[in-house]
Amino acid sequence: MTEPTSNAAGGIQYVPYNRLCLSSLNVRKKAPTGIEALAETIGEKGLMQNLVVHEMKGRAKLPKLGVCAGQRRLAALDLLVEQGRITKDYEVPVLIVSQGEAVAASLIENREREAMHLADECVAFRLLTEEGKSVAHIAALFAVPDIAVRRALKIANLAPSLLDLLRDDRLDYDQAKVLALSDDHATQERVWGDAINKWQRRPAELRAALTHAEVNASENALARFVGLDAYETAGGRVRRDLFSDDANAGYLEDAELLHRLATQRLIELSQAVGNEGWGWIETRTRYEATEILRLGRIGSNTRKPTKAEEAELATLNATRDAAQAELDAYYDEDCEPDEERGERLEAAATAATISVDQYAERFETYDPEDMKQAGAYVYLDDEGRVCIERGLVRRETASTTQAGAAHTCSANATRVPKERPLHSEKLCKRLTAHRTAAVQIELVQQPTVALAVLMQRMIPVVFAEVYGRSNIDSAVKIDVHTTRDALVSNADDMAGSVAWLALEGEREKWSRMLPRRVADLLPWLLEQGEDVLSNLFAFCVAATVDGISSADRPHAVNEISNTLAVDLSRYWKPTRSGYFEHVAKDLIAAVVGESVSPQAASEVRGMKKDAAAEAAELRMTDSGWLPEVLRNREVPERVTYGYHEDDEGGDDENGDAAAEADQVSEAQASPGEEEVEPY
CATH class of the missing domain: 3.90.1530.10 (Conserved hypothetical protein from pyrococcus furiosus pfu- 392566-001, ParB domain)
Structure with missing residues (x-):
């Protein structure tokens, strides 16, 4: 021809x-x-x-x-x-x-x-290939790159009905590119037909509908770590994205195979770390900040680097500082943001920081005996890079070592650290103050529950002969004191809380209704109807609820919260001042990665602490995410002392109760045990 x-x-x-x-x-x-x-x-x-x-x-x-x-x-x-x-x-x-x-x-x-029109041009390219013309021939004939021809052929492979929509400008090019990810006309038409609302026809939403069970190779850390070649060699299929300039663009159809390949390779890499003499090695396919931050660490020594190592480290530090300075200058620019440039600078700064950290690890040494009680985590970061955390101590290991230290006076006993809590005492009090305010305003609206809560606190005291000497672990204080001042003193952002504003509105309403003199209070109450009394009663009980705690542990306020089915996400939002500026940057990145995306977490990790806290607030304010302290809905275990009579009494039962009381008394006298508050 x-x-x-x-x-x-x-x-x-x-x-x-x-x-x-x-x-x-x-x-x-x-x-x-x-x-x-x-x-x-x-x-x-x-x-x-x-x-x-x-x-x-x-x-x-x-x-x-x-x-x-x-x-x-x-x-x-x-x-x-x-x-x-x-x-x-x-x-x-x-x-x-x-x-x-x-x-x-x-x-x-x-x-x-x-x-x-784009649709006609793409179909024309397809007709030329059907006549026997090669992609290279068509590209040369029209002086365009091969990839432009391949992309046109992808568009031409859309279902005829979709091509008609494209010609009529009822389907734009960006939408067509996404639909062309599938070669099946029925799938293309189904995804487009299911997108009834305008927002569902955004390219990102169409892409999610087409690839909901697949892994985005250009963004997924495991895909970057394993590599597309290794994945395909193992039999995995890749849905290629011709419309992306990323060499790894595509969607992996077998997420299970990808995870298995990544795990196998991590285990192989961890064997070399295990040969260093650690007591245990754990591998993770992602950075588990909440898990690692809870672990203790053994002490280490840092050897002096050689002159050659000092020079190399100085070069790496200079590269890191220059990359960070360039990134900071970009953030300080007062002009339209260049997303591509920003991502490139962030990636360079992060890579330079990691290079310094990894090089510095060679100077850190550990005592061989300590290493037997500790271990290391081998994991992947958000970019698919292998990272190693050494010198970690598990909770059970630390407890065992501490118990042994009580009987010996070895110098090594001081090396075992106490488990570090995820949140500080101050932050726990701040968060649980918000929890308390939320429970209070919910309780205000449930007079019957408020009555039950108060009666639950009073009855064991009034009927001591029935309930014996019980430890009354209750969120309501029977000596009647409000927690209003405590809420404000422990959470300086309380004034903006939805729960606080509602509570103060209720307080102002009742303050206007109540008589000014205490002597007039009882006569006034006797004149009120049942509705006024029950609602006022509910507010007063709610005002005594005290759920503030210095640690993340089971609390009696959760029993009320669970009864009322309180949704704490309605009352607390993850803001910069309320949470992010009070925790480490690693935890900020972990939270963003959990709630937004690994890519967003990677961006946050490359920022300074203040910028990271601000970025996290922008991404997560309306996410509904709650920290562990507020997700914890556990109720403390009830502890009872002395005699407790069930359905039938008897001497044996009294004897058992007395023995139980003696055991509890001994437990209270034992050193190191947590004291139980008397009621």
Whole structure:
């Protein structure tokens, strides 16, 4: 098959208008525009540019000539004939080409004239491939990169109904690119048809619908760690994304295989770490900040680096400082943000910091005996890089070592650290103050529950002969004191709390209704109806609830909270001042990674602490996320002392109760045990 030439089949010829018809090989399918203006020009000046035609198959002795290039000019001639301005024997200049050359001629002609619609151009590329033209040949013919041709062929593979929508501009290019990720027309049409609302037709939402069970290779840490080649070698399938410039762009269909490959490789890498002499090694496919931060650490020594190592470390430090300075300068610029540049600078700063940290690890040494009681975590960060945390001590190991230290006076006993809590005492009090306010305002609206809560506190005291000496672990203080001042003193952001504002509104309402003198209070109460008394009673009980705690542990206020089904996310939001500036940056990144995305966590990890806290607030204020302290809904175990009579009394039972009381007394006298508050 020959390529079209400037003089195919003998050059320009003149044929009568009535021999012309529109060819099915004309790649322009969208109706042409501006025909009236073009007809006026032809009517006044004549047809100055030829049409490109090919012979149509038929039984006529003089075959029709199909116009494969020049659809707008043919439409203008049709209009002139209808208007009677030219006759059907009007001589039209044409270039006759073979049928095999028609598609290429039409495509070349249309690209050089009025811009073709994207859908028509893509379909034309597909027609050329169906005629046997290679991607490279088409790319060379139209002076475009191979990837542009491949992308056009992807668009051309859309279902015909979707191509029609694209031609009519009811489906835009970005949406088409996403739908083209699937080669199945039924799937394409289903995803588009299911997207009823406008927001569901955003490219990101369409992509999620198509790839909901697949792994985004360009963003997933495991995919970066394993590599697409290793994944495909193991039999995994990849849905390639031709419209991304990322070399790893695509979607992995077998998440289980990917996780298995990553775990196997991590285990292999961890063996070398285990040979260092650690008591245990754990591998994780992601950074578990809450898990690692709870562990203790053994002490270490730092050896002095050699001169060569000092010089190399100085170079790495200089590179890190320069990268961070460039990133800080970018943040300080007062101009339109350049997202691509920002991501590049953040990645460079993070990589430089990691390089310094990894190089510095070679100078850290541990006592061999301590190493036997400690271990290391081998995990992947958000970029798929292998990281190692050494010198970690588990809770049970620390407890065992501490117990042994009570009987020995070895110097090593001081090396075992106390388990570090995830949140400080001050932050726990801040968070639980908000929890208390939330429970109070919910209790205000439930007088019956408020009555039950108070009675639960009073009855064991009044009926001591029934309940014995019980430790009354209650959130309500029977000596009647409010927790209003405690809420404000422990949480300086309480004034903006939804629960606090509602509570203060209730307080102001009742303050206006109550008599000014205490002597008038009882007569006033006796005059009130049942509704007023029950609602006032509920507010007063709620005001005595005390759920503030200095640690994340089971609390009696949770029993009330669970009864009321309090949704704490309605009353507390993760803000910079209320949470993020009070925790470590690693924990901020872990929280963002859990609630937003690994990519967002990676961005936060590359920022300074203040910027990271601010960024986390922007991403998470309305996420509904709660810290562990507020997610903890456990209730303390009830402890009972002395005699407790069940359905039937007896001497044996009294004896058992007395023995139990003695055991408890001994437990209270034992050193190191937590004291139990008397009621």
